[in-house]
Amino acid sequence: MPRFSVVVPAYKVQGYLRACLDSVLTQSHTDLEVIAVDDCSPDGCGRIMDEFAARDSRVTAVHLERNVGLGPARNAGMDRACGDYLLFLDGDDTYAPGALEALAQRLDQTGDPDVLLFDYARTWWWGKVQRNRMAPLLQQSDPEVFTARERPELLDLLMVVWNKAYRADFVARHGFSFPPGYYEDTPWTFPVMLSAERIACLDRVCVHYRQRRQGNILRTPSRRHFDVFDQYDRVFAFLGSRPQLAVWHPFLYRKMTEHVLDVLAKPQRVPQESRREFFHQATSRYRLHRPPGHRFPVGVTGLKQYLVLQGAYPAFEALKATNKGHRALRRRSRKLARRLDRRGTRVYYRAQLRRPIDENLALYSAYWGKGYVCNPAAVHACAQRLAPQVRGVLVVSGKQVGTVPPGVEHVVAGTRQYWRMLARAKYTFNNVNFDNQVVKRPGTVHVQTQHGTPLKHMGIDQIGYPAAARRTNFGRMLTRSDRWDYCLSSNRHSSEIWEQAYPCGFEILEYGYPRNDVFYTARAEDVLGIRDALGIAPGRTAVLYAPTHRDYSRDFTPRIDIAGLCSALGPDFLVLLRAHHSYAESPEVRRLGELGCLLDVSAHRSVEELCLAADALLTDYSSIMFDYANLDRPIVVHADDWETYRATRGVYFDLLAAPPGPVTTTDAELVEVFRSGAWRDRRSAELRAAFRERFCEFDDGHAAERVVLKTLCQQDDVPPVMPLEDRTPAPSPTEALRLAAAARGPLAGADDTRPAGSGGPQAPAGAADGSAD
Incomplete structure (x- = not known):
């Protein structure tokens, strides 16, 4: 029989549940069991619980067939508990290190009381930790064990269940259980405290009580708050x-x-x-x-x-209005002063906000107006076919006007026309965020398309990493993110991280990334046409080198000896360098290009085209690896500064423990990987297969179609994601050459030089940009 049974109910907290369970299972006191209760959560909570149960025998995952609410979910956990003491921990909270060791010692010191009270601290997304202001009530005094009548002030503590340990036989003897509905802690806390004959305190913070920006039921308008009356009726009945x-x-x-x-x-x-x-x-x-x-x-x-x-x-x-009057007047005065700033365009925008919403207008923007790229462009291309009734307009900066493809309507960011459309558009798609002053009107739909799978820390998870967080106003960032209605995800890993890093009220759409559709719809002729346009000779092995941004470095210098690599590999290889978009043009890259050591493709409009043209990807920690893995082509990871990168930026998982291919840390190792053939051997394929299964989960060539049907066509019934084993990626350059040759042969009778089984609409090449991290 374990000392503690920790009951963890969870509903729609997949972004926090791993941290919660880890905080329990990594405690120095290990004599425990965890009963994790999936309250029929529609997200990944149940799957996460099963993962923990599979690797730790102390965890039992309980899956309820219907959503019953927090109280009954706790009851389901109690029914399976075997420990001496019951503990309850909500799925978005965590235990402080050493908490259970301290609880066990205090229980021993006080002779196993019926109830042990302990303290908590509120934690906020920006890192603030604030201990319970009533903590002095928990200071130990004589007698160390008492009843509620002897210490009635303890009943003024926050009425929650998770700041106490309950002796299991005491709970069973009295038949305590949780009722349904909101405020379920009230008819538990008072009866338990008043019935306990032996109560003790521990003056220590044991729980970190997360203050969620969104999703807290006690901050959600609902008639369920009427439950407070029934709960007190139960207290008085008791x-x-x-x-x-x-x-x-x-x-x-x-x-x-x-x-x-x-x-x-x-x-x-x-x-x-x-x-x-x-x-x-x-x-x-x-x-x-x-x-x-x-x-x-x-x-x-x-x-x-x-x-x-x-x-x-x-x-x-x-009476309430009178008390609020003076405060409201001061707030309105401050707001008015701010609104009077920069009157011209802002006043115009405010006026446009009073006009009717244009139900058939959609705005698309990527990378702060960079052009017709990334997921927004891919959605736009699909929308022209599936939702032609919706007028699609691309937002671009003035410098990018000349890059807009023919037939794509555009508006220049910052102009009055831009603000008019932004005020009235029913739909907006962006892979970053619109301006701070943009107002999200009721009835409009904003889709955050994202632009990569997160390896490095994103959103508020960057707090604590000064190199990454410099000049970032996290409050404004979250205010901008509050405008999202939907957020796209290409795998379940991303779904968890987006909810954790951006604690806002959006809905995750696990549809895949539209920009990656082309990896399943491109034909052999597309692959060969892109290579020909880039000047890559037939049969030459093209290695796309796409390193990521370093927060600790303002200038870009290749971290590998490109000249030495090219010399060692010989003329049959060609390095295509794709520098991160955050960096300006590098003199060193220009010099290497002039020497013929590489082909600088940093300015190429579509990273997807570069991926289709490449025989292999060479990267470090760039999220391009997650996209490129869809093509099922070799990937080599050069991780010469992994520890530095992890320390300065923070990462969500150990890439070197589960890489998509061979890993090198020196130039000599990198040369040897290519010269020996290890870059494309059986082990490389095995690593890539495991990586694809984990991170290419929802990319199947139909992501844009699902997004358009869900958002612009307002259809909930969208095509399901095709299983990975049923997908056929675009042909590699070698396979494309073979198919092209076969198509030119005497027996060729079809124009389609794409391999069998690779159906689906063809997305326009160049409909995405690839600085995907």
């Missing part, structure tokens, strides 16, 4: 069933009146149209449970409680 506890009635009545008033005071809980009804239900409970002789406190709070008791809703609202 009190009535135990005459010896009648002395607690006045205290619990005070707690109820304060709690209900607090719910009513928060506009993010009770919907505006339901406030009057909530108020009158509060009146009925104030009257029903009021003990004889009860007096309300003096001051504004007492006056509000008296108005609730009297059912005086108009007077209550008038």
